[in-house]
Amino acid sequence: MTFLSNAQKVLRQNIREYGMYIALFVIMTIFTITTEGVFISSRNISNLLNQTGYIAVLAVGMTLIIVIRHIDLSVGFLAGFLGAICAIALVFWKLPLLVVIIMVLALGIVAGLITAFPVAHLKIPSFVASLAGWLIYRGAILLATMGTGTIIIPNDTFNAIGNGYIPDFLGIENFLPGVHKLTLVLGLVGIVLFIMGEINNRRKKQAYNFEVLPMDMFILKLVFISLLVGGVTWILAGYNGISWTVVIMLIVTAIYHFVTTQTVLGRHIYAIGGNPEAAELSGINVKKIIYVVFGSMGLLTALSGILFTSRLQSATTTAGSLFEMDAIAAAYVGGVSAAGGVGKVIGSIVGALVMMSLTNGMNLMGIDISLQYIVRGAVLVAAVIFDVTTRGRGK
Amino acid sequence: MSHPILEMKNITKTFPGVKALDNVTFSVAEKEIHCLVGENGAGKSTLMKVLSGVYPHGEYSGDIVFEGQVQKFTSIRDSENIGIAIIYQELALIPEMTVYENIFLGNEIKSGITIDWNETIKRAGEVVKKVGLNVNTAAKIKDLGVGKQQLVEIAKALSRNTKLLILDEPTSALNEDDSKNLLNLLRELKNHGVTCIMISHKLKEVIEIADTVTVLRDGQTVCTLDAKKGEVSEQVLIKHMVGREIDNIYPPKKVKPTDEIVLEVKDWNAYSPLLGRDILKNISLKVKKGEIVGLAGLMGSGRTEFAKSIFGNPDGYHVSGEIEIKGQKQRRFAHPEEAIASGLAYVTEDRKGNGLILIQDVKQNITLANLEEIARNGVINGNEEVSIANEYKASLNIKTPTVEQKVGNLSGGNQQKVSVAKWLFVKPNVLILDEPTRGIDVGAKYEIYTIMTRLVEQGMSIIMISSELPEVLGMSDRVYVVASGKITGEMPIEQATQEKIMELAAN
Ligand SMILES: Nc1ncnc2c1ncn2[C@@H]1O[C@H](COP(=O)(O)OP(=O)(O)OP(=O)(O)O)[C@@H](O)[C@H]1O
Numbered sequence: 001m002t003f004l005s006n007a008q009k010v011l012r013q014n015i016r017e018y019g020m021y022i023a024l025f026v027i028m029t030i031f032t033i034t035t036e037g038v039f040i041s042s043r044n045i046s047n048l049l050n051q052t053g054y055i056a057v058l059a060v061g062m063t064l065i066i067v068i069r070h071i072d073l074s075v076g077f078l079a080g081f082l083g084a085i086c087a088i089a090l091v092f093w094k095l096p097l098l099v100v101i102i103m104v105l106a107l108g109i110v111a112g113l114i115t116a117f118p119v120a121h122l123k124i125p126s127f128v129a130s131l132a133g134w135l136i137y138r139g140a141i142l143l144a145t146m147g148t149g150t151i152i153i154p155n156d157t158f159n160a161i162g163n164g165y166i167p168d169f170l171g172i173e174n175f176l177p178g179v180h181k182l183t184l185v186l187g188l189v190g191i192v193l194f195i196m197g198e199i200n201n202r203r204k205k206q207a208y209n210f211e212v213l214p215m216d217m218f219i220l221k222l223v224f225i226s227l228l229v230g231g232v233t234w235i236l237a238g239y240n241g242i243s244w245t246v247v248i249m250l251i252v253t254a255i256y257h258f259v260t261t262q263t264v265l266g267r268h269i270y271a272i273g274g275n276p277e278a279a280e281l282s283g284i285n286v287k288k289i290i291y292v293v294f295g296s297m298g299l300l301t302a303l304s305g306i307l308f309t310s311r312l313q314s315a316t317t318t319a320g321s322l323f324e325m326d327a328i329a330a331a332y333v334g335g336v337s338a339a340g341g342v343g344k345v346i347g348s349i350v351g352a353l354v355m356m357s358l359t360n361g362m363n364l365m366g367i368d369i370s371l372q373y374i375v376r377g378a379v380l381v382a383a384v385i386f387d388v389t390t391r392g393r394g395k
Numbered sequence: 396m397s398h399p400i401l402e403m404k405n406i407t408k409t410f411p412g413v414k415a416l417d418n419v420t421f422s423v424a425e426k427e428i429h430c431l432v433g434e435n436g437a438g439k440s441t442l443m444k445v446l447s448g449v450y451p452h453g454e455y456s457g458d459i460v461f462e463g464q465v466q467k468f469t470s471i472r473d474s475e476n477i478g479i480a481i482i483y484q485e486l487a488l489i490p491e492m493t494v495y496e497n498i499f500l501g502n503e504i505k506s507g508i509t510i511d512w513n514e515t516i517k518r519a520g521e522v523v524k525k526v527g528l529n530v531n532t533a534a535k536i537k538d539l540g541v542g543k544q545q546l547v548e549i550a551k552a553l554s555r556n557t558k559l560l561i562l563d564e565p566t567s568a569l570n571e572d573d574s575k576n577l578l579n580l581l582r583e584l585k586n587h588g589v590t591c592i593m594i595s596h597k598l599k600e601v602i603e604i605a606d607t608v609t610v611l612r613d614g615q616t617v618c619t620l621d622a623k624k625g626e627v628s629e630q631v632l633i634k635h636m637v638g639r640e641i642d643n644i645y646p647p648k649k650v651k652p653t654d655e656i657v658l659e660v661k662d663w664n665a666y667s668p669l670l671g672r673d674i675l676k677n678i679s680l681k682v683k684k685g686e687i688v689g690l691a692g693l694m695g696s697g698r699t700e701f702a703k704s705i706f707g708n709p710d711g712y713h714v715s716g717e718i719e720i721k722g723q724k725q726r727r728f729a730h731p732e733e734a735i736a737s738g739l740a741y742v743t744e745d746r747k748g749n750g751l752i753l754i755q756d757v758k759q760n761i762t763l764a765n766l767e768e769i770a771r772n773g774v775i776n777g778n779e780e781v782s783i784a785n786e787y788k789a790s791l792n793i794k795t796p797t798v799e800q801k802v803g804n805l806s807g808g809n810q811q812k813v814s815v816a817k818w819l820f821v822k823p824n825v826l827i828l829d830e831p832t833r834g835i836d837v838g839a840k841y842e843i844y845t846i847m848t849r850l851v852e853q854g855m856s857i858i859m860i861s862s863e864l865p866e867v868l869g870m871s872d873r874v875y876v877v878a879s880g881k882i883t884g885e886m887p888i889e890q891a892t893q894e895k896i897m898e899l900a901a902n
């Protein structure tokens with residue numbers, strides 16, 4: 001029975017981390033049953049992921065903001081405003097797409113740094129500084145779209161960012177018809193890279209004589225995650241394959257996961273969240289990190305604005321409203337602690353998926369919007385209660 | 396022995412990976428002062444937390460019998476209600492509130508649904524008098540010194556009709572006078588029928604005040620000694636605590652400091668915009684290679700402020716003065732980052748407040764100030780990190796199941812060792828130690844002293860800020876005395892005496 005007891009031990013030690021995945025799994029199962037399978041259909045999952053994209057990237061940025069004990073309320077309307085700039089630059093100024101995207105991303109960074117300035121130098125609470133930003137960018141969207149109202153964007157390449165899918169291999173349409181081959185190949189490559197990485201990691205740890213998972217648990221983990229990735233790939237391949245939104249989301253997640261877990265910068269960010277004074281005395285430049293984190297938030301806000309505008313194929317006067325709340329909720333559901341210093345990027349992505357699954361599933365069931373808000377609120381509270389009560393247990 | 400007011404029987408308490416208490420039996424007689432001693436991590440604080448309901452019934456095994464009744468506390472409230480009060484090492488007062496508000500916090504005197512402030516103020520005045528505290532109860536806590544704050548804590552406990560008062564290292568942050576006051580107060584309380592349990596690492600005061608001493612080691616009761624029978628002496632206590640004898644707790648140094656000056660500070664002044672006054676006046680000081688320089692003085696004399704103001708000035712004082720490193724004039728460091736790069740390191744006096752990151756683990760704390768060393772292109776080598784942390788764990792004898800343990804879960808002394816490890820890892824030329832042995836047991840003290848000796852033998856220089864005179868006299872090569880932000884005296888160790896330093900410090 002060592003297998004079972006091993007499994008139990010690993011589960012108990014990591015209950016906080018796995019709790020979110022279990023919640024996501026339960027929610028998805030429930031919706032699959034209540035919608036008689038519509039929820040889990042290729043088309044809907046693909047749609048769900050595309051819907052999650054613009055909130056997920058915000059949630060990633062917000063995670064770091066909350067980790068350093070701050071908050072940024074301005075990101076919703078800033079995303080909307082930068083989306084409007086995108087539309088104006090493409091439609092009225094007729095700038096090339098690449099230039100527009102780079103410009104908007106840069107503007108996002110600048111906006112983030114502007115929010116950071118009073119926070120870092122004048123010790124103004126970020127709640128207040130970003131609330132001011134919330135008002136200002138809300139006005140700015142109205143100003144930008146004043147003459148025109150909704151701006152339709154007739155640029156196919158731009159619109160593909162939020163609606164398009166990666167191309168498939170040409171010339172083998174007869175092989176596995178209706179299935180997106182490149183997606184399958186990418187999924188397979190992903191699984192292989194993951195397994196190789198894990199094995200390599202395990203070897204290195206053993207070389208240092210460190211504790212590693214027992215062999216059976218290790219294999220179980222590999223099989224489980226491979227199945228998961230394989231399953232999602234298969235589902236996506238059954239529709240149009242991986243969308244550009246998902247590609248962007250994966251890249252952002254990978255970069256931020258890497259930075260937060262493996263780099264000096266990441267360690268500095270979490271140290272500041274854990275104890276700002278101790279971090280400062282350890283030679284960490286707290287002001288600089290505040291700029292970096294808010295700058296990154298601005299960059300991701302711009303990306304979110306681009307994704308959303310592209311998805312709608314237009315800029316509207318209300319774009320971005322309440323995005324900040326969705327992003328903050330996703331981060332908390334994903335296990336970020338309000339006290340600072342704790343929270344994982346991948347957690348927040350899962351948090352965003354949980355929240356978006358709720359919206360999507362309840363929409364499919366035809367549940368009224370009023371009830372939807374209430375259910376989402378309840379799930380948010382439940383997630384945070386779970387998080388707080390399991391804290392301190394395990395590692 | 397009169398009949399016991401408290402009996403704790405076969406208490407066992409485990410944390411993941413640690414058996415903090417292993418079948419501990421602990422009995423306290425009515426109206427005595429019972430001291431609890433033991434090495435860092437022996438389980439003293441844990442035992443008291445079990446007693447006061449911080450760890451509720453069900454999280455430990457064994458029985459608590461108080462006044463003849465088995466108690467099953469579910470929270471601190473329950474233990475307070477039957478007359479047990481605990482004062483933690485970290486004071487739990489609210490700085491922005493007044494003395495009387497703090498005393499009755501959580502125990503407000505009401506008339507109807509509102510607070511009866513007049514009665515509150517009257518009763519606060521009475522209880523403050525009882526503890527011999529001479530302040531206006533309308534003063535804010537933040538305006539009182541630590542010594543007085545400690546007394547306010549005791550007043551708070553007394554306001555609730557406490558029968559059993561528990562103090563966890565009450566004097567570790569107090570100067571000699573305040574400590575004496577506190578001990579006298581405990582004696583007085585005893586005469587008024589209050590039983591006391593006191594945890595302390597200061598064996599002198601234990602011997603002075605205890606009726607009974609219980610020694611814990613590795614989560615087990617080693618023995619209970621009766622002072623009236625003359626069973627208590629420093630040697631005996633140390634032997635039981637550490638499990639071996641330590642003859643000379645200040646290890647002899649094998650080398651003399653060289654004449655090379657590694658750090659010199661000239662005409663150093665600092666003004667605190669927050670306090671609106673000068674805090675350092677005309678300080679000049681030299682440190683030689685391989686030397687331990689003691690900075691003696693009373694608490695609040697400005698030594699910590701001096702250390703911080705040279706170490707990149709994170710508190711934003713207005714500073715003037717010159718600093719030279721190895722004879723080279725330096726720009727005053729604008730940030731701790733620059734100070735570290737120039738070979739300074741500063742182990743803070745308040746390890747929980749600004750020294751460590753309690754929610755992070757041992758290895759992350761140890762490497763924090765020098766991540767570059769284990770990173771390539773900004774990417775941390777996690778395996779390297781673990782093995783470095785393990786090296787320090789071994790060389791400083793840090794008691795923790797793994798280096799992945801959260802620092803907040805370690806006992807005070809082991810947290811201090813992590814602090815020291817962190818700053819040794821930046822491989823400094825000048826190590827500033829601010830109260831390096833506060834809250835540390837004799838065994839660990841000896842280890843820290845041994846480490847210091849080893850470091851100076853390797854050519855490092857140490858500035859040791861300490862309010863404990865025996866330590867200053869035992870470890871330093873040269874002593875500066877600081878009083879009210881000024882240096883009032885300097886002497887080589889051969890000329891230093893306790894009396895001389897005290898006199899200069901009181902200046
Ligand atoms: N919350 C916790 N989680 C895990 N381990 C803990 C926790 N609290 C205490 N411990 C462990 O239990 C042991 C006893 O700790 P305790 O704080 O009681 O020691 P102590 O005798 O008070 O030491 P000190 O003199 O340093 O204060 C230590 O090994 C410590 O690491």
Ligand SMILES: [Mg+2]
Pocket residue numbers: 439440441563806807
């Ligand atoms: Mg303790």
